[in-house]
C-alpha cells in the first residue's frame with residue numbers, strides 16, 4: 001500500500017493542486033517579464049525623460065567615461081561598460097545616489113530610463 005494520497009484524475013484536490021502550480025508559475029514569471037521592457041515605446045519614453053531631466057549632465061556631445069572623482073560619465077559610456085546591465089542601471093536609480101539630483105522617479109520611469117540607456121550599448 002502506498003503512503004502517498006492517491007488522486008484520481010478528476011478529483012477536486014488534484015485539480016486544485018494543478019491550478020496552484022500554474023498560479024505559482026505565472027507569478028514567478030510576470031515580475032521578470034515586467035522588468036525587461038525594452039520595446040521601442042519604452043525606449044522612446046526613456047529618451048524623452050533623459051532629455052528633460054538628465055541631459056545637462058549626461059548627454060553632452062562627445063562625453064565619455066567620467067574624468068576624475070567628481071566627473072560625470074556620458075550615458076553611452078555608462079551603457080558600454082563591460083559589466084553593465086539593465087538591472088544595474090535600475091538599481092543605481094533606485095538607490096537615489098547622492099551625487100545626482102533626486103528626480104523622484106517612479107518605477108516605470110526608472111525602467112524606461114534603463115531601457116533607453118542600455119539601448120546605447122554597442
Ligand code: HEC
Nearest residue numbers: 050053054057058071072073078089092099100101103113
Ligand atoms: C547634476 C548632474 C546630474 C544629473 C542631472 C543626473 N546625474 Fe546621473 N550622475 C551624475 C554624477 C556626478 C554621476 C557620477 C557618480 C559617480 O560615479 O560618483 C552620475 C552617474 C550616473 C550613472 C552611472 C552610475 C554608475 O554606475 O557609475 C547613471 C546610470 C546615471 N547617473 C543616471 C542618471 C539619470 C537617468 C539621470 C536623469 C533622470 C541623471 N543621472 C541625472 C550627475 C547627474
